[in-house]
Amino acid sequence: MTLLGRLLKNRRAGEDHTAWRLPNLQGPETLTLTSRHFSHGDAMPLEHCAKNIGGDNLSPHLAWTATPFGAAQLLLVVEDIDVPLPKPAVHCVALIDPASGHLDPGALDARHSADGVQLLRSTIGRGYHGPAPIKGHGPHRYVFQLFALSTPMDATTATTPVARARPRTLLPAITPPVVARGRLAGVFER
Template structure:
């Protein structure tokens, strides 16, 4: 453990029981429900497995996005939306780490999600910056579950038109053809 992390352990332990209501996850928004399914996988970790350090944030790793693969996309897919969230952040709602839209592909190689790559359109979240932000649980808080969501859309989404992530469900209503999730964990 990095010496700076040790300073936050008492706070993390004090907040161990504070977890958001998972029902408030973006994945549970009625506007995003669909019967179409995508199988989302990573070579870096199994569903429910530990996310390797290099894919984590400050003082753990380098926030290098993991390689992601998915099953065949439905006909009519025009755009993909990838959402990465922390289901256990000590807050009222799950914490969004990354929201990014991009043209349909068969997968993403490790490190692909870079703000300087014009294929990727990020929704600015933390400090007004749009990029991949790796897992970084509060030290001492316990195990955090991190969920990647992938949505196949029948239209191109303009993330610059949104003022916040709260507008995503309304913007995507009626446009989700299929979805899939991948869960990873991290403990500090």
């Protein structure tokens, strides 16, 4: 795997195709998103990484500043923007009750999600999927993006139920405006 990582070293998805850049998800950057497990731009602890690389696949603690008035729902999107693909890999998509001010560790577990959390499909599956970058590929940034939506997501987006929609179909179909947003990036390298 190290050879593959070195061969793909200069291939990165980048920020251009992240949820953060979608026109319908633009809004004031007034939410401050934090974790007690890592600071913005710092290394993520192994316990939050995928099991196949020795982690526990435990979603990290996340907290945010007060949800602004007018937020009907919170949307959390976690993307690996350094994956060697044309677009970032979506590691988690969740709808969160706006009355919540934080998520405890493990709140995004597909089998036992926290109250007020609805897990949607990601690139990998449902629930949180921790970092597992290609060995030797270099550091990967995992961007936790939180959006305060003014309109709750309908049960369907176009003809696909929200619970079954793929992220690349679901995210562009969200009704603007976004009343606030914030993000936090953790880094992991093998």
